Amino acid sequence: MLNRRRTLQGLAAAGSLAVASPKGAFAQAKPPVKIRYNEVVRSILYAPAYVAIAKGYFTEAGLDVSMTTAQGGDKSVAALLSNSADIALIGPETAVYVKNSDSPTKIPIFCGLTATDGFMLVGRDKADKFDWQALKGKEILGFRPGSTPLLFLEAALRQNGIDPLKDVKLANNVAIPARVGSWLAGQNQYAIFIEPDASQLEMDGKAHILASIGQTVGPADYTTFMATDKYIRENPQVIQTWTNAIYRAQKWTATAPTEEIAKTLEPFFPGVNPKALVAAAERYRKLNIWKDTPMIDAKAIDKFQDILVQGNVLEQNKRVKFEDLVLTEFASKAK
Amino acid sequence: MSAPATGGAAVPPKVELLGVNLRYFGTEGETEALKDISIAIAPGEFVAIIGQSGCGKSTLLSLISGILKPTEGSVLVDGKPVAGPSRKVGYMLQQDYLFEWRTILDNAVLGAEIQGADIRKARERATQLLTRYGLGQFLHHLPRQLSGGMRQRVALARTLCTDPDVVLLDEPFSALDSQTRIALADEVAEILRRERKTAILVTHDIGEAVSMAERVVVLSRRPGRVKSDHAIRFATANGSRPAPFAARNAPEFNGYFNTLWRELEVHVEG
Amino acid sequence: MSKADIRTETGPSPQYREWLRRERRGHLAVRAAQLAVLVIFLVLWEVLPKAHVINPLFTSYPSALWPTFLELLKDSPQQVNILAHTWATVLATVIGFTAAMVFGTAIAAALWWWDGLYKVLDPYLVVANAMPKTAFVPIFYLWLGATMSVYGMSLAISLFVTILMIYSGFQGTDPNKVKLAQTFGASKGQILTKVVLPGSVPTLIAALKVNAGLSLVGVVVGEFQSANLGLGYLIQYGSQIFKMNIVMCGITILAVVSSLMYLAISWLETAVMRRR
Numbered sequence: 001m002l003n004r005r006r007t008l009q010g011l012a013a014a015g016s017l018a019v020a021s022p023k024g025a026f027a028q029a030k031p032p033v034k035i036r037y038n039e040v041v042r043s044i045l046y047a048p049a050y051v052a053i054a055k056g057y058f059t060e061a062g063l064d065v066s067m068t069t070a071q072g073g074d075k076s077v078a079a080l081l082s083n084s085a086d087i088a089l090i091g092p093e094t095a096v097y098v099k100n101s102d103s104p105t106k107i108p109i110f111c112g113l114t115a116t117d118g119f120m121l122v123g124r125d126k127a128d129k130f131d132w133q134a135l136k137g138k139e140i141l142g143f144r145p146g147s148t149p150l151l152f153l154e155a156a157l158r159q160n161g162i163d164p165l166k167d168v169k170l171a172n173n174v175a176i177p178a179r180v181g182s183w184l185a186g187q188n189q190y191a192i193f194i195e196p197d198a199s200q201l202e203m204d205g206k207a208h209i210l211a212s213i214g215q216t217v218g219p220a221d222y223t224t225f226m227a228t229d230k231y232i233r234e235n236p237q238v239i240q241t242w243t244n245a246i247y248r249a250q251k252w253t254a255t256a257p258t259e260e261i262a263k264t265l266e267p268f269f270p271g272v273n274p275k276a277l278v279a280a281a282e283r284y285r286k287l288n289i290w291k292d293t294p295m296i297d298a299k300a301i302d303k304f305q306d307i308l309v310q311g312n313v314l315e316q317n318k319r320v321k322f323e324d325l326v327l328t329e330f331a332s333k334a335k
Numbered sequence: 336m337s338a339p340a341t342g343g344a345a346v347p348p349k350v351e352l353l354g355v356n357l358r359y360f361g362t363e364g365e366t367e368a369l370k371d372i373s374i375a376i377a378p379g380e381f382v383a384i385i386g387q388s389g390c391g392k393s394t395l396l397s398l399i400s401g402i403l404k405p406t407e408g409s410v411l412v413d414g415k416p417v418a419g420p421s422r423k424v425g426y427m428l429q430q431d432y433l434f435e436w437r438t439i440l441d442n443a444v445l446g447a448e449i450q451g452a453d454i455r456k457a458r459e460r461a462t463q464l465l466t467r468y469g470l471g472q473f474l475h476h477l478p479r480q481l482s483g484g485m486r487q488r489v490a491l492a493r494t495l496c497t498d499p500d501v502v503l504l505d506e507p508f509s510a511l512d513s514q515t516r517i518a519l520a521d522e523v524a525e526i527l528r529r530e531r532k533t534a535i536l537v538t539h540d541i542g543e544a545v546s547m548a549e550r551v552v553v554l555s556r557r558p559g560r561v562k563s564d565h566a567i568r569f570a571t572a573n574g575s576r577p578a579p580f581a582a583r584n585a586p587e588f589n590g591y592f593n594t595l596w597r598e599l600e601v602h603v604e605g
Numbered sequence: 606m607s608k609a610d611i612r613t614e615t616g617p618s619p620q621y622r623e624w625l626r627r628e629r630r631g632h633l634a635v636r637a638a639q640l641a642v643l644v645i646f647l648v649l650w651e652v653l654p655k656a657h658v659i660n661p662l663f664t665s666y667p668s669a670l671w672p673t674f675l676e677l678l679k680d681s682p683q684q685v686n687i688l689a690h691t692w693a694t695v696l697a698t699v700i701g702f703t704a705a706m707v708f709g710t711a712i713a714a715a716l717w718w719w720d721g722l723y724k725v726l727d728p729y730l731v732v733a734n735a736m737p738k739t740a741f742v743p744i745f746y747l748w749l750g751a752t753m754s755v756y757g758m759s760l761a762i763s764l765f766v767t768i769l770m771i772y773s774g775f776q777g778t779d780p781n782k783v784k785l786a787q788t789f790g791a792s793k794g795q796i797l798t799k800v801v802l803p804g805s806v807p808t809l810i811a812a813l814k815v816n817a818g819l820s821l822v823g824v825v826v827g828e829f830q831s832a833n834l835g836l837g838y839l840i841q842y843g844s845q846i847f848k849m850n851i852v853m854c855g856i857t858i859l860a861v862v863s864s865l866m867y868l869a870i871s872w873l874e875t876a877v878m879r880r881r
Binding site: 072073074077078081093094097098101102103104105144145146147171172173174175177178181182185312313 | 654657660661662663681742743744746747751830831832833838841842844845846847848849
């Protein structure tokens with residue numbers, strides 16, 4: 001039964017691909033299109049993308065996806081611009097920077113994935129009712145200067161009346177692989193950690209999750225799918241198919257039981273405690289970190305650029321207009 | 336074979352080797368360098384030791400200077416066994432080995448510095464010696480600014496600055512051109528005689544040995560043994576020893592030269 | 606022989622004058638070619654990105670560097686000024702290679718003094734030298750904390766090669782000079798201070814050259830990862846926010862700093878060698 005449904009869906013997708021193609025090709029399935037997909041880091045924040053891969057949504061839609069993890073936004077962008085990747089999942093700030101630069105190629109955003117920041121503020125002691133004012137005068141393990149985790153943390157602090165430069169001491173110079181170790185070694189009183197690290201630390205009794213940065217700041221798309229304007233121009237049907245597959249995965253992730261989500265994610269996170277995966281999935285779904293639609297809201301992008309400006313990595317007069325940054329046609333047509 | 340030619344037994348020898356054997360130990364085995372060496376040298380005597388290459392002449396000097404210990408036998412200076420290098424024995428090596436980072440004067444006082452002598456007095460003495468050797472203008476020059484002959488004179492000043500009783504000379508002129516060699520030989524012989532040093536000269540140049548020394552000891556091939564011991568006497572008007580250059584022209588010279596030449600040419604094991 | 610010896614009564618000969626002229630022309634040609642290489646490089650760097658032959662996002666161009674530099678001279682809420690960054694990097698480098706020279710020489714002396722110690726430690730030193738110390742950068746942060754880890758990397762990266770170079774220099778001391786000192790009854794300590802150390806000055810200078818370059822690498826790599834101050838950090842930061850002109854500015858200053866360091870050491874070398 002399942003197989004028949006899958007086959008029908010696959011034929012339908014292939015059919016739609018064929019119809020959408022400007023060449024007006026045959027109704028039969030064409031050979032799958034190879035997509036070199038580049039994600040900025042490996043993270044549970046991107047669960048729907050892994051779901052789409054693991055559950056074969058891409059394959060059924062005729063896309064043969066090979067994934068690489070770039071370990072850094074600048075590396076992802078470099079991959080796109082040097083044509084060693086077709087589609088990338090990166091923070092929108094990169095699209096802003098590239099738009100402002102004199103690169104002849106731009107990288108428009110066409111599909112959303114993460115609604116907001118996924119970092120959790122943790123402390124060493126339990127707090128029944130956490131008050132942000134408790135952070136005044138303390139040391140917080142931050143993130144690399146110029147990075148979105150740090151910018152969002154600073155925005156969350158500011159929103160709660162704390163000056164990130166004067167009222168707290170941010171430790172921003174810890175190498176990323178060393179952050180957990182640094183926390184375990186007793187450095188700093190507070191820290192931000194992403195899942196599954198936050199849940200793992202809590203399960204080990206080494207930290208208590210106090211607040212969600214993303215929930216504090218509000219919707220501001222954190223990671224998005226983008227490609228070069230050239231690629232989008234030449235492969236609109238691929239972009240649409242991709243968006244559709246992601247939408248399908250987003251819908252599944254929004255309702256599936258967390259144990260099943262964790263199980264689907266397990267192969268992508270070897271060495272992570274499955275219990276931590278479940279806890280992370282619970283938390284992210286509760287906080288609505290995973291979008292349930294590929295549509296990106298102009299207000300969210302505005303908020304995002306606000307945070308960039310407040311963090312002094314973007315000049316106010318260099319803000320990019322929403323329509324110059326995001327192509328809404330693919331998300332709006334997604335089904 | 337061995338016939339020590341020192342004078343009356345009343346004067347104790349300055350330097351004495353008694354039954355000295357030296358063997359080198361290595362991973363490939365034992366090498367015998369010197370065998371059964373017994374020599375006595377009187378104070379103020381000028382002895383030359385000759386022999387073919389590798390016969391152990393330089394090793395002999397190292398034993399007397401105390402930087403090598405004999406495997407068997409004993410080495411005595413002033414009747415006392417040599418325990419190590421001492422102020423009494425000066426050693427002039429084959430080349431000057433001046434330290435290129437020190438001035439001439441600083442090089443000359445090196446020995447005094449190491450031995451912890453009064454530096455001011457040492458510098459005065461070194462200045463006197465260097466000036467006497469014609470290097471007064473070059474006290475604060477660097478070795479690279481001097482010619483080979485000048486540098487060897489500095490080495491001589493360095494050796495004599497510590498005022499040793501015994502001066503060992505290990506082929507000190509071999510690195511020089513022949514003219515400088517002959518000129519320097521005259522100077523050195525004169526200085527050593529005037530200062531009444533006991534001198535032991537090692538050389539493979541027979542002419543040098545005959546012209547400078549009053550006694551020539553011949554060592555056999557390895558392992559070095561004392562093959563023969565010749566007194567060198569020149570007849571002069573006042574009975575004094577002629578300068579080396581003059582000695583070369585003396586009638587007795589050729590006789591000694593030929594005798595010693597034949598001794599070195601003979602291929603005898605012992 | 607000085608020029609005075611060959612000069613004739615009427616002054617330098619016409620052949621000599623011609624030779625001098627040719628020599629001077631030769632030198633000028635070399636200098637002109639060197640300048641041309643630099644100019645061509647700068648022109649290409651400016652023109653190719655502007656003509657979009659290369660993506661300007663990746664390379665920036667020279668004309669953007671000077672305004673960026675002026676910008677960076679000011680303190681901003683997120684960044685101290687670029688001179689502070691430069692000073693942090695230079696200071697860490699100087700301290701690093703100085704420490705490497707001092708410890709390296711001391712350890713080499715100990716190895717020279719106790720041959721048994723050398724025999725035991727030799728294989729470990731070889732391995733330590735061969736291992737890329739930059740792999741330790743994240744661990745150094747945990748062990749030493751932020752600032753000290755940069756200094757630690759600066760020292761670690763150059764220490765072992767220094768020990769090996771200087772020890773080798775010590776062992777290569779002219780054995781005849783050592784023998785000469787021994788004939789005067791020199792003790793081991795005297796041989797070390799009067800013969801081995803002064804005789805090893807060329808080796809020490811060579812080690813210093815190697816050291817200074819390596820320490821700078823160590824500092825910059827350390828700053829990439831675990832600092833919030835320094836040229837390495839600035840380059841990383843600029844790359845993160847896609848301001849390639851900051852990156853190129855940082856790199857250019859690094860090039861200037863390392864050249865100046867090398868020039869300083871060369872000058873030291875000439876001054877020292879003149880006294881030998």
